Amino acid sequence: xxxxxxxxxxxxxxxxxxxxxxxxxxxxxxxxxxxxxxxxxxxxxxxxxxxxxxxxxxxxxxxxxxxxxxxxxxxxxxxxxxxxxxxxxxxxxxxxxxxxxxxxxxxxxxxxxxxxxxxxxxxxxxxxxxxxxxxxxxxxxxxxxxxxxxxxxxxxxxxxxxxxxxxxxxxxxxxxxxxxxxxxxxxxxxxxxxxxxxxxxxxxxxxxxxxxxxxxxxxxxxxxxxxxxxxxxxxxxxxxxxxxxxxxxxxxxxxxxxxxxxxxxxxxxxxxxxxxxxxxxxxxxxxxxxxxxxxxxxxxxxxxxxxxxxxxxxxxxxxxxxxxxxxxxxxxxxxxxxxxxxxxxxxxxxxxxxxxxxxxxxxxxxxxxxxxxxxx
Numbered sequence: 327x328x329x330x331x332x333x334x335x336x337x338x339x340x341x342x343x344x345x346x347x348x349x350x351x352x353x354x355x356x357x358x359x360x361x362x363x364x365x366x367x368x369x370x371x372x373x374x375x376x377x378x379x380x381x382x383x384x385x386x387x388x389x390x391x392x393x394x395x396x397x398x399x400x401x402x403x404x405x406x407x408x409x410x411x412x413x414x415x416x417x418x419x420x421x422x423x424x425x426x427x428x429x430x431x432x433x434x435x436x437x438x439x440x441x442x443x444x445x446x447x448x449x450x451x452x453x454x455x456x457x458x459x460x461x462x463x464x465x466x467x468x469x470x471x472x473x474x475x476x477x478x479x480x481x482x483x484x485x486x487x488x489x490x491x492x493x494x495x496x497x498x499x500x501x502x503x504x505x506x507x508x509x510x511x512x513x514x515x516x517x518x519x520x521x522x523x524x525x526x527x528x529x530x531x532x533x534x535x536x537x538x539x540x541x542x543x544x545x546x547x548x549x550x551x552x553x554x555x556x557x558x559x560x561x562x563x564x565x566x567x568x569x570x571x572x573x574x575x576x577x578x579x580x581x582x583x584x585x586x587x588x589x590x591x592x593x594x595x596x597x598x599x600x601x602x603x604x605x606x607x608x609x610x611x612x613x614x615x616x617x618x619x620x621x622x623x624x625x626x627x628x629x630x631x632x633x634x635x636x637x638x639x640x641x642x643x644x645x646x647x648x649x650x651x652x653x654x655x656x657x658x659x660x661x662x663x664x665x666x667x668x669x670x671x672x673x674x675x676x677x678x679x680x681x682x683x684x685x686x687x688x689x690x691x692x693x694x695x696x697x698x699x700x701x702x
Contacts, residue, residue, distance in 0.1 A: 455516025604663025
């Protein structure tokens with residue numbers, strides 16, 4: 327049979343078989359397919375655009391799908407944790423603070439942020455000292471730098487570095503700021519503190535002296551340079567004195583020396599005798615001299631004043647007319663670490679009026695032993 331005839335017969339047989347299969351299953355419903363002209367534009371939605379049905383299945387195995395679900399769960403947990411942590415950090419973010427940078431004992435570089443300061447009182451130990459601890463009764467020497475801190479501006483209010491002389495006073499009364507003075511007790515020498523004090527903690531009297539507004543904070547840097555306790559004393563061998571002058575017997579640490587008045591009349595002029603020669607710098611006019619002292623009357627030998635009884639060394643401006651003339655004349659130029667005997671006649675002491683509250687008459691000659699511990 328020719329090849330073309332065979333091909334035609336095969337095509338006819340194929341069509342007949344297809345038509346037979348379609349007509350054999352009479353149970354299937356007969357659906358009339360709509361024609362394009364019968365479909366309204368609002369009834370036609372392009373495939374997968376705006377459809378609300380189940381999305382098309384992803385490619386891959388069930389194992390891959392499970393892995394994706396696990397990854398999505400982990401990512402969700404991490405995101406939630408990050409948001410929660412971020413919220414906690416923001417709520418507890420560090421408050422703005424003034425920065426004092428630099429070596430101890432030198433004027434610090436100060437940076438004051440513009441943000442409004444925290445209203446709560448804050449104390450930070452920027453540098454921990456390695457010296458002895460400060461007792462509440464110690465006489466403290468410290469450098470202070472203070473700044474006004476407000477939401478609008480800031481300015482320097484005090485700086486003892488610029489003055490060239492640190493503050494000096496007992497730990498409980500160094501600045502008149504109870505919040506600061508309280509913090510000094512228990513600290514070690516060589517420590518730098520930073521304090522932020524709201525107006526109420528500063529107090530009206532000090533705030534007015536510093537020209538601090540009621541809405542301002544005061545920020546202080548405090549370098550604790552030195553502290554002299556009740557047992558502070560000078561070291562060295564005491565020299566012998568002429569028998570016409572009072573004799574001095576050193577006491578134990580923290581106790582006043584014994585002063586024995588000789589028989590005879592008191593000298594008519596100021597007498598200054600070095601009992602122990604110090605090796606420190608000479609005391610300069612205008613400095614605050616820090617020392618222990620004991621004073622008795624030549625007339626009776628009775629003690630009328632003593633820093634030993636007060637429980638701590640004392641500090642006083644020297645050479646500035648703030649003490650009796652005999653002290654200004656005798657102690658300027660003395661070296662730190664010295665013990666000095668002073669015999670002070672009335673004209674170099676309290677004058678003709680004396681000091682009735684101390685039991686000193688206008689004719690009394692005064693005898694002092696002074697230990698020069700330091701000067702600032």
